[in-house]
Amino acid sequence: MSEIITRQVVLASRPQGEPTDDNFRIVESPLPACGDGEVLVRTIYLSLDPYMRGRMSAAKSYAEPVPIGGVMEGGAVSEVLDSRHEGFKKGDFVVGSTGWQTYALAKGAYLSKIKIDSKIAPLSTAVGVLGMPGMTAYTGLLNIGQPKECETVVVAAASGAVGAIVGQIAKIKGARVVGIAGGKEKCDFVVNELGFDACLDHREDYLAQRLAEACPKGIDVYFENVGGKVAEAVYPLLNNFARVPVCGLIANYNDSAPPPGPNMAPALMRSILTKRLTLRGFIVSDFASQRDDFLKDVTNWISEGKIKYREDIVDGLDNAPRAFQGLLRGENFGKLVVKVADAN
Amino acid sequence: MSEIITRQVVLASRPQGEPTDDNFRIVESPLPACGDGEVLVRTIYLSLDPYMRGRMSAAKSYAEPVPIGGVMEGGAVSEVLDSRHEGFKKGDFVVGSTGWQTYALAKGAYLSKIKIDSKIAPLSTAVGVLGMPGMTAYTGLLNIGQPKECETVVVAAASGAVGAIVGQIAKIKGARVVGIAGGKEKCDFVVNELGFDACLDHREDYLAQRLAEACPKGIDVYFENVGGKVAEAVYPLLNNFARVPVCGLIANYNDSAPPPGPNMAPALMRSILTKRLTLRGFIVSDFASQRDDFLKDVTNWISEGKIKYREDIVDGLDNAPRAFQGLLRGENFGKLVVKVADAN
Numbered sequence: 001m002s003e004i005i006t007r008q009v010v011l012a013s014r015p016q017g018e019p020t021d022d023n024f025r026i027v028e029s030p031l032p033a034c035g036d037g038e039v040l041v042r043t044i045y046l047s048l049d050p051y052m053r054g055r056m057s058a059a060k061s062y063a064e065p066v067p068i069g070g071v072m073e074g075g076a077v078s079e080v081l082d083s084r085h086e087g088f089k090k091g092d093f094v095v096g097s098t099g100w101q102t103y104a105l106a107k108g109a110y111l112s113k114i115k116i117d118s119k120i121a122p123l124s125t126a127v128g129v130l131g132m133p134g135m136t137a138y139t140g141l142l143n144i145g146q147p148k149e150c151e152t153v154v155v156a157a158a159s160g161a162v163g164a165i166v167g168q169i170a171k172i173k174g175a176r177v178v179g180i181a182g183g184k185e186k187c188d189f190v191v192n193e194l195g196f197d198a199c200l201d202h203r204e205d206y207l208a209q210r211l212a213e214a215c216p217k218g219i220d221v222y223f224e225n226v227g228g229k230v231a232e233a234v235y236p237l238l239n240n241f242a243r244v245p246v247c248g249l250i251a252n253y254n255d256s257a258p259p260p261g262p263n264m265a266p267a268l269m270r271s272i273l274t275k276r277l278t279l280r281g282f283i284v285s286d287f288a289s290q291r292d293d294f295l296k297d298v299t300n301w302i303s304e305g306k307i308k309y310r311e312d313i314v315d316g317l318d319n320a321p322r323a324f325q326g327l328l329r330g331e332n333f334g335k336l337v338v339k340v341a342d343a344n
Numbered sequence: 345m346s347e348i349i350t351r352q353v354v355l356a357s358r359p360q361g362e363p364t365d366d367n368f369r370i371v372e373s374p375l376p377a378c379g380d381g382e383v384l385v386r387t388i389y390l391s392l393d394p395y396m397r398g399r400m401s402a403a404k405s406y407a408e409p410v411p412i413g414g415v416m417e418g419g420a421v422s423e424v425l426d427s428r429h430e431g432f433k434k435g436d437f438v439v440g441s442t443g444w445q446t447y448a449l450a451k452g453a454y455l456s457k458i459k460i461d462s463k464i465a466p467l468s469t470a471v472g473v474l475g476m477p478g479m480t481a482y483t484g485l486l487n488i489g490q491p492k493e494c495e496t497v498v499v500a501a502a503s504g505a506v507g508a509i510v511g512q513i514a515k516i517k518g519a520r521v522v523g524i525a526g527g528k529e530k531c532d533f534v535v536n537e538l539g540f541d542a543c544l545d546h547r548e549d550y551l552a553q554r555l556a557e558a559c560p561k562g563i564d565v566y567f568e569n570v571g572g573k574v575a576e577a578v579y580p581l582l583n584n585f586a587r588v589p590v591c592g593l594i595a596n597y598n599d600s601a602p603p604p605g606p607n608m609a610p611a612l613m614r615s616i617l618t619k620r621l622t623l624r625g626f627i628v629s630d631f632a633s634q635r636d637d638f639l640k641d642v643t644n645w646i647s648e649g650k651i652k653y654r655e656d657i658v659d660g661l662d663n664a665p666r667a668f669q670g671l672l673r674g675e676n677f678g679k680l681v682v683k684v685a686d687a688n
Binding site: 054060061062224227231240246247248249252255257258259260261262263264265266267268269270272273274275276277278279280281282283286 | 405568571593601604626
């Protein structure tokens with residue numbers, strides 16, 4: 001096999017606040033030959049997700065930051081070109097954290113073969129509803145949120161990769177589901193296509209008041225993936241014993257210092273105490289053992305028409321930095337995926 | 345039976361910040377005769393607990409506030425003088441929320457007969473280690489904290505009614521236990537008598553640094569009953585997947601408005617997310633069904649010498665307001681109880 005040149009988006013500098021074009025750089029470099037246990041892959045779909053903002057900062061999170069000059073981290077659907085790992089052979093489609101690049105050399109141990117029935121869902125869903133975002137929604141909602149029939153579930157970023165699935169699973173479990181999203185078009189989609197009971201536009205005024213009207217019995221589960229002003233509207237409406245799976249805080253990802261006062265942390269702790277709330281942070285890998293259950297259930301729900309999904313597909317790796325900046329501003333509509341190459 | 349005059353501590357006015365003498369008033373009033381289902385009791389030991397500060401404020405908590413002019417709320421050990429409830433007879437000792445007064449007329453349904461073996465523990469422990477504070481420690485630690493062998497448990501107010509029991513149960517479960525208390529005398533007691541591995545004086549400087557040294561493997565369970573500066577020292581040391589039973593926030597009970605900034609609520613949410621913490625508020629009645637297990641286990645541990653307790657007994661109902669003010673400043677040493685009358 002002739003030498004492979006991979007085109008990569010690397011981290012040029014750490015953002016101060018919102019990422020800009022200057023924080024990214026595109027480079028090309030040759031890949032070495034496949035070593036023992038390694039797999040050479042060609043990227044087809046790259047997933048863009050809010051957590052990547054955390055990797056761009058030097059602060060320790062649940063994972064190490066991307067080093068300056070390092071390839072941006074990201075999950076992708078790829079095709080195997082060469083394999084020196086017994087689990088994979090040329091032509092397999094795999095998913096793994098292979099980064100923002102056109103080709104990658106990956107340890108086979110960190111890849112998974114994609115087993116999606118193409119009659120049910122396309123390959124790209126391996127980084128969407130049938131991948132990390134879908135499993136995040138499934139595990140966080142069912143393990144921590146634990147919605148019961150007739151309870152009220154609120155989910156922000158309701159048309160997004162995770163929120164859309166959270167709300168639909170909560171509906172399947174018999175809950176009343178209220179979404180929050182940015183703009184009328186997204187809200188209409190959430191209600192008319194995804195079947196939420198209501199969806200509020202956070203760009204309009206009086207969110208707290210509209211949310212109170214949409215949740216006349218209070219809120220039993222708040223799937224937290226945004227923080228900020230949406231969270232401020234939600235907390236006063238939480239019922240006793242409400243559960244808050246803490247999945248993301250996109251509103252704060254660009255903060256470089258704590259915001260000005262007053263300090264609301266004591267009030268938050270007081271509401272945890274007096275309402276006996278459960279707040280629990282998680283990431284999808286905490287529930288890795290539930291992967292088979294997730295795939296079986298969500299595949300069934302898709303084929304039964306109970307779960308719908310929307311993808312926002314951007315063409316070409318070079319457009320990934322701009323698309324990612326838009327994601328942090330809520331400009332995507334559905335699961336954001338970069339199509340890096342054709343499948344065949 | 346001749347007319348009974350009960351002497352009562354009533355709420356004269358709502359405190360602004362720390363309660364003062366002026367917020368309380370002592371009155372006497374005649375009790376009506378025992379009605380159907382009611383029990384007339386003579387108070388022996390009145391329990392004073394931090395949660396009572398919440399009842400003095402107008403703000404809604406998990407219970408209604410005491411009305412102005414109403415009898416201060418509180419649990420007590422009492423002797424039955426007359427009963428028109430089939431569960432109780434003259435001479436029984438009972439525990440119930442009968443308030444800050446020398447006599448009370450109570451619904452039998454809200455009283456429990458005390459079944460403490462006097463060879464194991466005195467009657468007063470029915471509002472202490474074998475009552476509400478002990479059960480708070482037991483249920484909060486075991487259901488939410490879930491300490492495992494060799495994990496590190498930190499408990500503040502470590503010589504207090506709840507903290508002392510939390511730490512000793514955590515030791516029984518095989519954890520390393522670090523207490524935090526106010527003053528050298530309390531710290532010595534916590535280590536030498538209660539058997540904690542270490543105890544730090546929060547009045548000394550460099551609490552955060554000393555806590556880090558005392559917890560070289562980080563903190564897996566933080567039993568939150570104080571908030572404030574102690575909590576600020578604890579949070580940076582919490583390990584991934586740490587559990588925080590939120591039982592009380594005495595440092596904030598006198599606050600009348602959120603403290604000045606910066607606003608640390610987003611940073612708190614971020615640590616919940618990235619460390620996958622569980623914060624869960626509770627009150628003892630949430631676990632009412634575990635009462636028999638609690639009584640059996642803790643009685644056994646006391647008789648085996650594995651749980652010790654210290655009571656701080658104040659004489660006379662009229663001294664209750666001053667003793668309660670001292671409790672909020674950490675001046676008590678052990679479970680604070682007011683001896684209202686002799687048992688016989």
